[in-house]
Amino acid sequence: MQLHNAKILVIDDDPDVLIAMRLLLKPHVAEIAVEKKPGNLPSLLSEKKFDVIILDMNFNGLVNTGNEGIFWLNRIKELAPDTDVILITAYGDIDLAIRSLKEGAADFIVKPWQNEKVIESVTEMLQKKKRSGVKLRPKAGETKIIGESEEIQEVFAKIKKVAPTDANVLILGENGTGKDLIAKAIHENSNRKNKAFVKVDVGALTSTLFESELFGYKKGAFTDARADRKGRFETAHGGTLFLDEIGNISLRQQARLLTVLQNRTITPLGSNEVIPVDIRLICATNLKISELSDESKFRKDLIYRINTVDMVIPPLRARGTDVTLLSRYFLDFYAEKYAKGALKTEKSFLEKLKSHSFPGNVRELQFVIERAVIMAENNILKAEDLSFSAIETAPEIQEMDDMRLETVEKNAILKVIDKNKGNISKSAKELGITRAALYRRLDKYDL
Numbered sequence: 001m002q003l004h005n006a007k008i009l010v011i012d013d014d015p016d017v018l019i020a021m022r023l024l025l026k027p028h029v030a031e032i033a034v035e036k037k038p039g040n041l042p043s044l045l046s047e048k049k050f051d052v053i054i055l056d057m058n059f060n061g062l063v064n065t066g067n068e069g070i071f072w073l074n075r076i077k078e079l080a081p082d083t084d085v086i087l088i089t090a091y092g093d094i095d096l097a098i099r100s101l102k103e104g105a106a107d108f109i110v111k112p113w114q115n116e117k118v119i120e121s122v123t124e125m126l127q128k129k130k131r132s133g134v135k136l137r138p139k140a141g142e143t144k145i146i147g148e149s150e151e152i153q154e155v156f157a158k159i160k161k162v163a164p165t166d167a168n169v170l171i172l173g174e175n176g177t178g179k180d181l182i183a184k185a186i187h188e189n190s191n192r193k194n195k196a197f198v199k200v201d202v203g204a205l206t207s208t209l210f211e212s213e214l215f216g217y218k219k220g221a222f223t224d225a226r227a228d229r230k231g232r233f234e235t236a237h238g239g240t241l242f243l244d245e246i247g248n249i250s251l252r253q254q255a256r257l258l259t260v261l262q263n264r265t266i267t268p269l270g271s272n273e274v275i276p277v278d279i280r281l282i283c284a285t286n287l288k289i290s291e292l293s294d295e296s297k298f299r300k301d302l303i304y305r306i307n308t309v310d311m312v313i314p315p316l317r318a319r320g321t322d323v324t325l326l327s328r329y330f331l332d333f334y335a336e337k338y339a340k341g342a343l344k345t346e347k348s349f350l351e352k353l354k355s356h357s358f359p360g361n362v363r364e365l366q367f368v369i370e371r372a373v374i375m376a377e378n379n380i381l382k383a384e385d386l387s388f389s390a391i392e393t394a395p396e397i398q399e400m401d402d403m404r405l406e407t408v409e410k411n412a413i414l415k416v417i418d419k420n421k422g423n424i425s426k427s428a429k430e431l432g433i434t435r436a437a438l439y440r441r442l443d444k445y446d447l
């Protein structure tokens with residue numbers, strides 16, 4: 001990012017410092033804001049996104065320990081993790097400067113400062129702007145897992161620990177919690193990262209498709225087999241195979257899978273050839289481990305195979321400030337996608353988001369924000385711009401406490417499908433579930 005495009009905020013309780021900083025930076029940057037009271041930070045940051053914040057470490061308390069500075073540094077990291085913080089420390093306070101860097105500050109300036117040094121530091125920050133989260137692809141088109149909450153940080157730590165091993169991983173979590181992204185993160189942080197990452201939604205495959213899709217076939221193996229086709233196991237050779245919705249496969253399919261995992265070989269349909277496969281297996285399900293443990297539905301020996309390590313992805317409602325963080329991320333993303341310019345939000349907008357329970361998790365949040373950005377009348381988003389999925393807002397839910405959950409879900413699905421004129425992809429998106437999950441529900445309710 002270029003200096004002349006940057007938005008900078010300076011926080012210091014000394015008005016002289018604020019004046020000096022404003023005079024120094026104003027000619028070089030797009031916007032400069034100054035603030036005397038750090039207590040106003042949360043509301044400032046909820047209204048606007050800054051690229052760099054320059055923060056005084058020694059507010060004029062009785063004892064200048066720098067603790068207040070550290071406190072506000074941490075608050076900024078919580079509220080605006082993508083914003084770099086440069087600290088102003090008193091001359092000789094190097095210990096404090098180092099402590100601040102450890103706590104997440106990007107740089108520090110020692111008072112009295114040299115003007116060129118300040119410009120230099122801000123320019124440098126902007127050039128190497130680091131991003132939060134686990135980087136999936138360090139190059140162009142990078143995908144990121146956004147999250148700062150303790151819950152998601154634990155997941156990041158586990159990804160880092162588990163990724164370089166070849167252990168099979170079972171990812172558990174509600175729909176839309178990011179299991180797919182996490183599977184990719186494990187692959188991209190593993191030694192197999194330069195080989196294929198192959199995803200198969202096994203829950204959506206019929207029994208015939210399951211075999212042909214996973215193991216491949218020879219020309220003529222069945223009526224439609226007009227040419228040889230490699231199965232997904234073979235395509236993933238050397239890399240990672242990600243089997244999504246594993247909890248929904250039949251006992252017969254489980255037995256086939258188990259054999260492959262035990263022998264590490266496959267035999268394509270219509271062939272006698274035994275092909276060795278070297279894959280790292282990642283599976284995911286929205287079922288709880290206790291539901292998978294029902295032996296009439298899922299084989300114990302298969303669970304042991306696929307579950308060398310398990311990772312439970314917490315629902316969005318249990319991830320504290322991540323709702324705010326993700327909202328900002330999606331706001332920026334969709335504002336850019338739909339060329340909406342810089343969007344601001346009213347306090348009520350974020351408050352409404354924070355008070356919602358997001359049964360469809362991050363996918364639902366993403367959709368809600370996308371819709372709000374598309375529908376926005378101007379560049380300030382208000383609470384009214386948010387409308388949640390019918391599952392949450394269906395009057396049946398509020399009015400009829402005793403109504404069975406399944407009936408509520410069925411009605412909500414019907415309503416959304418009707419609203420989207422039968423378009424399954426749009427309806428699934430609005431409901432915050434995958435198309436496969438919607439098809440399964442249609443099947444379940446005989447719709």
Ligand SMILES: Nc1ncnc2c1ncn2[C@@H]1O[C@H](COP(=O)(O)OP(=O)(O)OP(=O)(O)O)[C@@H](O)[C@H]1O
Pocket residue numbers: 144145146147173174175176177178179180181182244286326362363366433434437
């Ligand atoms: N932490 C996150 N940061 C950024 N985007 C996220 C995050 N978590 C999920 N998403 C986005 O939310 C959507 C749903 O995520 P994903 O498909 O990984 O969820 P899932 O748990 O695999 O869902 P399902 O169980 O329905 O298959 C995707 O568009 C994904 O990019």
